[in-house]
Amino acid sequence: xxxxxxxxxxxxxxxxxxxxxxxxxxxxxxxxxxxxxxxxxxxxxxxxxxxxxxxxxxxxxxxxxxxxxxxxxxxxxxxxxxxxxxxxxxxxxxxxxxxxxxxxxxxxxxxxxxxxxxxxxxxxxxxxxxxxxxxxxxxxxxxxxxxxxxxxxxxxxxxxxxxxxxxxxxxxxxxxxxxxxxxxxxxxxxxxxxxxxxxxxxxxxxxxxxxxxxxxxxxxxxxx
Amino acid sequence: xxxxxxxxxxxxxxxxxxxxxxxxxxxxxxxxxxxxxxxxxxxxxxxxxxxxxxxxxxxxxxxxxxxxxxxxxxxxxxxxxxxxxxxxxxxxxxxxxxxxxxxxxxxxxxxxxxxxxxxxxxxxxxxxxxxxxxxxxxxxxxxxxxxxxxxxxxxxxxxxxxxxxxxxxxxxxxxxxxxxxxxxxxxxxxxxxxxxxxxxxxxxxxxxxxxxxxxxxxxxxxxxxxxxxxxxxxxxxxxxxxxxxxxxxxxxxxxxxxxxxxxxx
Numbered sequence: 001x002x003x004x005x006x007x008x009x010x011x012x013x014x015x016x017x018x019x020x021x022x023x024x025x026x027x028x029x030x031x032x033x034x035x036x037x038x039x040x041x042x043x044x045x046x047x048x049x050x051x052x053x054x055x056x057x058x059x060x061x062x063x064x065x066x067x068x069x070x071x072x073x074x075x076x077x078x079x080x081x082x083x084x085x086x087x088x089x090x091x092x093x094x095x096x097x098x099x100x101x102x103x104x105x106x107x108x109x110x111x112x113x114x115x116x117x118x119x120x121x122x123x124x125x126x127x128x129x130x131x132x133x134x135x136x137x138x139x140x141x142x143x144x145x146x147x148x149x150x151x152x153x154x155x156x157x158x159x160x161x162x163x164x165x166x167x168x169x170x171x172x173x174x175x176x177x178x179x180x181x182x183x184x185x186x187x188x189x190x191x192x193x194x195x196x197x198x199x200x201x202x203x204x205x206x207x208x209x210x211x212x213x214x215x216x217x218x219x220x221x222x223x224x
Numbered sequence: 225x226x227x228x229x230x231x232x233x234x235x236x237x238x239x240x241x242x243x244x245x246x247x248x249x250x251x252x253x254x255x256x257x258x259x260x261x262x263x264x265x266x267x268x269x270x271x272x273x274x275x276x277x278x279x280x281x282x283x284x285x286x287x288x289x290x291x292x293x294x295x296x297x298x299x300x301x302x303x304x305x306x307x308x309x310x311x312x313x314x315x316x317x318x319x320x321x322x323x324x325x326x327x328x329x330x331x332x333x334x335x336x337x338x339x340x341x342x343x344x345x346x347x348x349x350x351x352x353x354x355x356x357x358x359x360x361x362x363x364x365x366x367x368x369x370x371x372x373x374x375x376x377x378x379x380x381x382x383x384x385x386x387x388x389x390x391x392x393x394x395x396x397x398x399x400x401x402x403x404x405x406x407x408x409x410x411x412x413x414x415x416x417x418x419x420x421x422x423x424x425x426x427x428x429x430x431x432x433x434x435x436x437x438x439x440x441x442x443x444x445x446x447x448x449x450x451x452x453x454x455x456x457x458x459x460x461x462x463x464x465x466x467x468x469x470x471x472x473x474x475x476x477x478x479x480x481x482x483x484x485x486x487x488x489x
Contacts, residue, residue, distance in 0.1 A: 004308050006268050006346030013268070028378045033450035036378060037443060038436035040385020041393070045432045047386060048393045054421055055411050065425060072429065083383045087390075090358060090366065093300045093351045094307075097264040159319040159336060163311045177418060184422020185429065193430045 002088075003103060003149065005096030009156040016102030016152065020082070023108060027078035035076070042073060043080035047087065054181070056173050066107055066145065067138035067182050070115025071122055071197055077115060081108040102152050110144035122186060123198045130197070131187035138182025139175045146171040246291040249360035252464040253369040259471045260357040264350045266475045273338065275482040276345040282474070283352035290359040297355055304351055308344070315340040363387040368454050381452060393432055400424055 008016075031039060049063040069077040082104045088094045095103050118137035122130045150164035189196050248256070263279075270276045287297060316324070319336030326332065361369070364387060371380040404420065411417050 002307055004304060004343075004347040005264055005350040006343045007308065007311070010269060024376075024379065028376055031378055031382070033378075034440060034444075036381050036450075037385055037440045038433065040382050041389045041432045041436035041439065042429070043382065043386040044389035044393050045429055047390050048397055048428065049425060051394065052397065052421070052425070055413055055417065057413065063421070063425065068425075068429070079379055079382055080386075083379070083386045086383070087363065087387065090354065091363065093304050093355055096347065096350055097261055097354060098268045098350070159315055159339070160311070162318045163314050166310070166314070180415065180418040181422040181425065184419040185426035188423045188426035189430060192426070193433065196430065196433055 002095035003099050003106075003152065005098050007156065008099060008102060008152060012152050012155050013098050013102060016099070016105050018101070019109075020101035020104040023078040023105065023112075024082060027075045027080075030075045031079065039073065039076050039080055042069075043083050046080065047084040050084065050088070054177060056177050061174050061177070063181065064107070064142060064145075064178060065138070065182065065185075066111035067114045067118075067141035067178070068134070068185060070111035070113070070141060071119055071134065071137055071186070072115075074115050074119070075112055077111045078104070078108045081111060106145055106148040106152065110141040110148065113144065114138075114141035119197070122190075123194075125190070125194070127187050127190040130190045131183040134186025134197075135179040135183025137186075139179030142171065142175045142178045146175075246360060247289040248286065248356060249290065251467050252458055252460050253361055253365060254373055254458060254460070255464045255468050256357045256361070257366070257369050257373065259468070260354045262472065263353045263357070263475055266479050267346050267349050267353075269479060270346060270482045271342075272482050273342055273345065275478055276342055276349065278478060280345050280349040280352070282478075283349045283356065286353055286356040290356045292356055292359045297352070300355065301348055301351060304347065305344070308347060312340040312344055315343075368456055369458070371454055372458055377451070384452065389432070389435075392435075393428065396431060397424075397428055400427060 046065055046069050049065040052063045053060045054063060066077070066081065069081060073080055082100075085095060085100060085103055085107065089096060089100055089103075114137040117140075118133050121133035122137065124130050146168050150168050153160040153164040153167070186197065263283075267276065267279045270279060287294070316332035316336035317327075317330045319333050319339060321333035321335035323331040324334050324337065358366070364384065367380050367384045367387065370383070371377065401424070404424065409420060411421075
């Protein structure tokens with residue numbers, strides 16, 4: 001999934017860089033100061049996801065979980081995933097410096113899109129329905145990412161077309177596995193901590209009703 | 225891999241804690257970061273194999289001026305080559321041009337082979353130069369350096385938090401994984417495995433968010449106002465200037481020669 005330095009045409013690199021800067025700018029605008037710690041911790045979680053290896057057939061792949069990142073973080077998934085890619089590029093040598101923009105766009109934009117499309121479906125109370133939509137979000141963000149990778153390869157020259165097709169078909173099992181794992185993760189989150197997947201106003205309402213229940217119960221105990 | 229992001233990192237940037245600093249490590253990190261970026265951009269724009277090889281030799285030379293463990297560096301490069309090998313092998317067969325040889329009826333063209341070799345050399349040169357120029361730079365030091373290079377503060381802070389919590393969450397992951405192992409979990413190609421990994425990652429997310437809430441409260445307690453004091457002083461000395469100018473000239477000459485001079489085959 002990582003494209004390396006030296007493969008893409010300069011136009012694609014520059015285009016990817018510009019798009020990445022635009023996305024970063026937008027994402028950072030939606031990131032108030034007191035959200036930075038939480039976003040940083042979640043960004044670290046998604047970095048750790050890339051260190052978790054899951055068996056697929058005879059081989060194993062590492063998790064990406066970009067769909068979940070989009071669901072949980074929204075636009076701020078862009079800077080969060082960028083940070084992870086930057087650290088991987090610099091300290092592990094995965095991907096490269098000049099393709100950082102393209103790689104960020106390829107992974108973070110699908111995450112943001114999946115987040116926007118599926119968030120309202122996932123933030124329902126019914127865990128099974130939420131899990132199905134969450135799984136779709138996880139699978140579709142990987143599908144979009146491979147599509148973006150294929151497009152950026154094909155824009156760099158027709159000779160890459162077969163390689164681009166190969167990339168797409170080789171990732172179909174990964175889409176399925178990511179979808180299944182995302183679905184299970186969403187199922188657990190909806191049961192354990194639903195406010196993680198809810199938009200801000202829902203969280204406020206949820207906390208309000210929870211505190212109302214708490215005070216009611218407290219007064220009941222006192223009276224009893 | 226997460227050893228890089230351990231808790232006990234030195235907080236200073238210009239190695240006051242570590243006694244032995246390599247030749248490359250003794251320069252100002254700002255110059256090194258900018259040089260790595262410049263080298264990447266310039267090498268990607270090289271068109272001729274001879275000059276790309278020159279850049280590769282330059283990168284190898286730089287490795288010997290650092291204290292990078294050679295085997296580990298080669299292993300990282302091999303990992304990166306593993307990513308691209310399929311594409312490189314396919315390229316000669318998919319590029320139209322003068323046929324050279326054929327395998328199973330598919331013609332390999334000279335132009336395609338040329339292109340594949342070029343990509344391979346460029347990719348390896350960039351990675352090698354980056355690993356050696358940024359060797360000895362901890363993630364924290366990188367954050368400080370980027371801040372000094374006027375990257376957006378929010379982005380740098382986000383990166384510092386990420387770096388700080390990667391090791392913590394990796395430990396958390398190992399704890400959860402150990403608990404699964406104790407209950408007899410074994411990763412296989414089954415729905416059960418994927419469901420368990422999903423629960424594992426979901427639990428990791430839930431715990432990390434709860435941790436983030438505690439972290440924010442603790443930071444507010446200590447008066448966090450959205451700004452970290454950067455407690456180090458980077459010094460730009462004359463020798464840093466010399467390195468910057470020399471490196472810039474070297475890379476520019478390489479690119480200019482690549483454009484002007486054509487090898488006669």
